Amino acid sequence: MAAEEKVTVHDSEDARIIHEMRCDKRVLALAPSKNGILYTGGEDRGITAWDLTSGKVSSRIEGAHSTRVKGIVVFDDRNDGSESSTLVASASSDGIIRIWDVRMIGSEKPTPLAEANTKARLTCLAGTSLKWQSPIVQHWFGY
Numbered sequence: 336m337a338a339e340e341k342v343t344v345h346d347s348e349d350a351r352i353i354h355e356m357r358c359d360k361r362v363l364a365l366a367p368s369k370n371g372i373l374y375t376g377g378e379d380r381g382i383t384a385w386d387l388t389s390g391k392v393s394s395r396i397e398g399a400h401s402t403r404v405k406g407i408v409v410f411d412d413r414n415d416g417s418e419s420s421t422l423v424a425s426a427s428s429d430g431i432i433r434i435w436d437v438r439m440i441g442s443e444k445p446t447p448l449a450e451a452n453t454k455a456r457l458t459c460l461a462g463t464s465l466k467w468q469s470p471i472v473q474h475w476f477g478y
Contacts, residue, residue: 337362342375344387354390358383364460366407368420372437376404382425384440394440400427406460422448426460 336343339361344354360378367373372393373385380400386393406426426432433447 337365337375337377342373342385344373344390354385354387356385356390363403363405364407364425366409366423368409368423369411370420372420374407374409374423376407376425378403380404380427382407382423382435384437394437396435396440396445399425399433399435400429400431402428405458408460408462411463424460424462426457428456428458430455430457432457432460 336345340358342356342358342362342365343352344356345351346353358375358377358379362375363377365373365375367387371387373387375383375385376399380398380403382396382399382404383392384394385391404425404427406424408424409420410422410424411420421437423435423437424432425435430453432451432453434449435445436448439445
């Protein structure tokens with residue numbers, strides 16, 4: 336659950352708080368992955384990856400957008416049923432949707448794999464999986 340500058344993770348059985356994670360600015364979007372990472376975005380214009388085991392930041396994309404991040408989607412990008420989710424999409428009030436390979440987050444300034452300018456003021460983002468497979472994606476990512 337996100338409220339202002341705080342994200343809380345609750346136990347699904349008894350609703351007790353497992354982790355309480357503080358952010359510098361207000362959180363406006365979050366998306367869990369299958370491999371225990373929670374992605375958040377908001378007023379700080381970045382994307383933060385939180386390790387749900389420790390409750391600590393595992394990685395971060397600073398300045399992912401020029402304005403606040405309003406939506407995040409973790410794509411179920413594998414066809415083999417594995418728990419790995421390597422593609423994350425983000426939408427911002429700047430009208431831009433970007434797709435990121437989270438394996439590149441550790442680099443100096445990660446570059447999005449793809450970008451689309453909707454020329455609209457985006458307020459959310461939804462998605463589930465990647466069904467379309469291009470030869471380029473198959474070559475570079477092995478699926």
